[in-house]
Amino acid sequence: MTSFGCSEDKIPGWQPTFRVKGQIHHRLGSLLNEGNERPVYCQIYFIEDAQEQVRQRNSYFDNLNADVISDVQAVLHKQNRYVSAFKTAAEILSEQNTDDMNLILSATKRPHGTHERQFNIPCTSELGVLMPKGIFNNRDIILRTRSHGRPLQRINECHRAYDALQYPILFPTGSDGWSIDLKLLNPKTGDHSNKQMSAMQYYTFKLMHRDYFNPLLYSGRLLQQYVVDQFVKMETTRLLYLRLNQSSLRCESYDVLCDTLKNNASSNTVGRNIILPASFTGSPRWYHNKLQDSLAYIRKFGSPDLFITTTMNPQDPVVKNFIYTGQRPEDRPDIVCRVFQRHVQEMKKLMVNHSIFGKLSAWLYSIEYQKRGLPHAHWLLWLSRNDRIHPDSVDNIVCAEIPAKEKDAVLYELVTTCMIHGPCGKQFPNAPCMKDGKCSKGFPKPFCNDTTITDGYPTYKRRSPHDGGNTFVKAVKHKGTFIDYTVDNRWVVPYNPYLIRALGVHSNVEICMSVKAIKYVIIYVHKGNDQSSFAVTKSAEARNEI
Numbered sequence: 257m258t259s260f261g262c263s264e265d266k267i268p269g270w271q272p273t274f275r276v277k278g279q280i281h282h283r284l285g286s287l288l289n290e291g292n293e294r295p296v297y298c299q300i301y302f303i304e305d306a307q308e309q310v311r312q313r314n315s316y317f318d319n320l321n322a323d324v325i326s327d328v329q330a331v332l333h334k335q336n337r338y339v340s341a342f343k344t345a346a347e348i349l350s351e352q353n354t355d356d357m358n359l360i361l362s363a364t365k366r367p368h369g370t371h372e373r374q375f376n377i378p379c380t381s382e383l384g385v386l387m388p389k390g391i392f393n394n395r396d397i398i399l400r401t402r403s404h405g406r407p408l409q410r411i412n413e414c415h416r417a418y419d420a421l422q423y424p425i426l427f428p429t430g431s432d433g434w435s436i437d438l439k440l441l442n443p444k445t446g447d448h449s450n451k452q453m454s455a456m457q458y459y460t461f462k463l464m465h466r467d468y469f470n471p472l473l474y475s476g477r478l479l480q481q482y483v484v485d486q487f488v489k490m491e492t493t494r495l496l497y498l499r500l501n502q503s504s505l506r507c508e509s510y511d512v513l514c515d516t517l518k519n520n521a522s523s524n525t526v527g528r529n530i531i532l533p534a535s536f537t538g539s540p541r542w543y544h545n546k547l548q549d550s551l552a553y554i555r556k557f558g559s560p561d562l563f564i565t566t567t568m569n570p571q572d573p574v575v576k577n578f579i580y581t582g583q584r585p586e587d588r589p590d591i592v593c594r595v596f597q598r599h600v601q602e603m604k605k606l607m608v609n610h611s612i613f614g615k616l617s618a619w620l621y622s623i624e625y626q627k628r629g630l631p632h633a634h635w636l637l638w639l640s641r642n643d644r645i646h647p648d649s650v651d652n653i654v655c656a657e658i659p660a661k662e663k664d665a666v667l668y669e670l671v672t673t674c675m676i677h678g679p680c681g682k683q684f685p686n687a688p689c690m691k692d693g694k695c696s697k698g699f700p701k702p703f704c705n706d707t708t709i710t711d712g713y714p715t716y717k718r719r720s721p722h723d724g725g726n727t728f729v730k731a732v733k734h735k736g737t738f739i740d741y742t743v744d745n746r747w748v749v750p751y752n753p754y755l756i757r758a759l760g761v762h763s764n765v766e767i768c769m770s771v772k773a774i775k776y777v778i779i780y781v782h783k784g785n786d787q788s789s790f791a792v793t794k795s796a797e798a799r800n801e802i
């Protein structure tokens with residue numbers, strides 16, 4: 257019923273994942289269309305003839321099944337309280353025929369005698385509150401019959417109807433979503449508490465698998481949009497808190513204001529800075545803190561010994577076990593993320609508690625999302641002085657060869673499915689790693705009979721088929737048809753056999769002995785999400801990091 261406004265980030269040729277840039281907003285137009293304009297969004301519900309409604313909806317999208325649309329539409333007209341409330345509102349407003357009154361869709365009002373923690377279905381009388389102009393909460397929705405050239409109204413993220421108006425398919429009865437006046441229950445006594453329920457708590461509850469039917473988890477790509485939408489809502493509420501609580505963050509002690517006053521500039525020109533504190537994940541101060549911490553590790557322990565990258569495998573058997581019949585991994589970002597988090601915890605246990613590479617002096621990791629929407633983690637490990645990697649023992653930790661199938665069938669299966677780069681090169685110029693006609697990751701690597709370390713960079717043992725290296729044949733798509741492609745040791749991503757067997761995911765293990773590599777590695781680990789930005793500012797203009 258509302259329109260969804262965002263700047264979608266589309267990546268051609270990648271797995272379908274919903275990504276947005278910047279802010280998301282939901283907007284509501286007038287209930288009735290202006291005479292000669294085509295009806296859009298909620299205006300379609302006011303068309304008298306049901307078949308004409310179906311025809312209008314079909315005219316906006318191709319390939320819609322008219323019978324399905326007709327059925328869904330009938331359910332919404334019968335069950336959705338907002339549809340009937342909007343119809344009543346349009347009637348009331350037409351009858352009143354006055355400009356002094358507004359019909360308000362209240363952000364907080366609930367039926368008398370019910371508690372706010374219940375996620376009530378709004379009743380019609382609750383929705384249509386006729387109020388004199390000017391008396392309304394700034395979170396309320398003001399219904400208009402006709403726009404008369406006025407812009408669309410933006411729906412406040414904290415309004416309880418925010419979800420139901422945007423996702424009528426997921427909430428066919430029009431049940432309430434999160435609002436700022438929801439309170440938590442005491443889990444022991446079941447009594448109401450005064451603690452506010454955060455958007456994160458509410459939506460993590462909604463996304464869990466339950467014994468009853470949860471339509472969210474069956475909604476495929478709409479779930480991706482829903483999850484992104486609700487994350488932006490959470491972030492917006494957090495940012496709003498920071499904006500309103502700048503005095504308690506002691507932002508006057510931050511550098512810009514101090515510098516200005518030190519230089520005897522007029523404080524009138526400084527403006528009001530909105531500062532994001534270091535505790536806000538992803539803020540410039542947060543990144544700065546983490547970077548300083550890792551540089552302190554280097555000062556104390558020297559350069560790290562191992563650099564490990566683990567990537568989520570969407571074909572992971574655990575993921576397949578938990579998704580519902582007929583679903584693909586990308587339909588369930590909730591399961592993919594939970595399984596990845598379990599891998600990260602498992603890895604931490606193996607490396608820190610069980611010391612699989614030796615005793616650790618320090619370690620750090622960061623989690624990042626790839627363009628395809630799959631998470632991956634970068635780890636840096638500093639081994640204790642006694643357990644540091646000797647050049648002779650590199651082969652015990654890192655391997656870059658295809659194992660023999662007859663010796664170890666499990667490892668062979670894992671390496672051939674998770675640890676092979678490509679295909680790329682001249683034959684496959686459209687591969688994602690290809691830049692300027694070359695593989696950006698440096699594949700294929702040269703054959704090498706023994707591991708050597710030159711200038712701090714190791715060249716791992718990769719025997720050619722002639723020298724006893726193993727090969728295998730896999731079918732790859734080339735110019736629309738599948739061809740047999742022989743893979744040899746030049747295409748193996750270095751791995752640790754124990755780790756890959758324990759986790760069953762892509763985990764690239766590299767030795768980093770060079771001081772030259774360290775700066776790159778630290779920056780790579782802390783680079784944050786891909787972003788681009790530009791700004792035109794005057795020197796004395798107020799800074800707003802939000």
Ligand SMILES: [Zn+2]
Nearest residue numbers: 680689695699
């Ligand atoms: Zn490549």
